[in-house]
Amino acid sequence: MKIKGFLQDVTGASRVTKARLGAFEAASAVPEATDPIADVVAQWHPKKFGVTVTAVRDASPTAKTIRFVRTDKEKLPFFYAGQFVVLDFKIGESVISRPYSISSAPFEAREDNGFFEITVRRSKGDGFIADYMNDSLKVGDTLTAMMGCGQFYYEPLRDAKHVVALAGGAGITPFASMAKEIAHGTLGCDLTILYGSVSADDIILKDELDALQSDKVHVVHVLSGDAPDWQGERGFLSAELIKKYAAPDTTYFICGPQAMYLYLQKELQKLGAPKRRIRFEVFGQAKDITQFNGYPQELKDKTFNLTVRRGIHEDVIPAKATESLVVALERAGIRIETACRSGACGFCRTKVLSGSVYICPENDGRRAADKDFGYVHACAAYPTSDLTIKIPIA
Ligand code: FES
Incomplete structure (x- = not known):
């Protein structure tokens, strides 16, 4: 039986090879105008796209569920239950990104007129975007989105039933x-x-x-x-x-x-x-970084000089020891790409040229090579000295 199966595999392979050669010979010598694989990838994982609010409803006395569809009416990208979406908000001249876990299910996004929902609780005084979502966002408003992000989903090969x-x-x-x-x-x-x-x-x-x-x-x-x-x-x-x-x-x-x-x-x-x-x-950055193991408590009231290089630009901005580099950059109106804001995704990967940082141990999602070559995730790194960093141009 095994020998027969093996021979079938071998003869099957030669048939496939012959078919492939035939396809090559029949193909046009002129390259395809578009890359069909890239088209599929772009459709399933578009980098960023516009979304429109189609419904807002109460999820509790202090939270709202907000429903979005794609503004261009295309299908929403695939995501797993448990993943999050990153929404961009334009505040004055700055664009600020925030991650939100998706509270609707993937199958609801795949259906005709597919949608996704997020559920946002009003802040306790420390989250102006959460309050904006609860008080001001209305049907017809548009934002920019990127999804599905994160590793927080059930994986049957890895997780218990x-x-x-x-x-x-x-x-x-x-x-x-x-x-x-x-x-x-x-x-x-x-x-x-x-x-x-x-x-x-x-x-x-x-x-x-x-x-x-x-x-x-x-x-x-x-x-x-x-x-x-x-x-x-x-x-x-x-x-x-x-x-x-x-x-x-x-x-x-x-x-x-x-x-x-x-x-x-x-x-x-x-x-x-x-x-x-x-x-x-x-959810997002550590609320109080001083609570984490190894944080240098003696520095918590300090503010350092952060020199930021992007392309030919160089700025020197203040950076508080208790705020991540991402927050310092955003305060100064310097755009840096972010997604998870909790050290996991690497979107805010930044090279430290000089100076030192404290990395939140629970949120250190860097690759080993990045650690060796002085890269940090700016959303999980806190200055412990004057610092020079190099960020990509966003
Ligand atoms: S935004 Fe994901 S690691 Fe910083």
């Missing part, structure tokens, strides 16, 4: 996308979402999540604040609570504020969860 999602606040959004895709039958894992909120009013997308409950999608709301009438789970997403819902082999997906992520790392250690079974998405 049972997934426990640990969500806090607006960190529920990628799991809403996963839950919808599972309910649609196009994502093959079981998902238990442990969703921590302070009060019932803080729960985002509650009705949509509850409607998705099934034998494959289980949503557990956990309240940490005073809630006298609450019948469900209470407290924080502790090791004890997680253990109650985990299977013997579970992959944990974490998405939420920085403090929750730091806390959950310790709780999962108590359960002996191996690192390869923990995946996390940190």
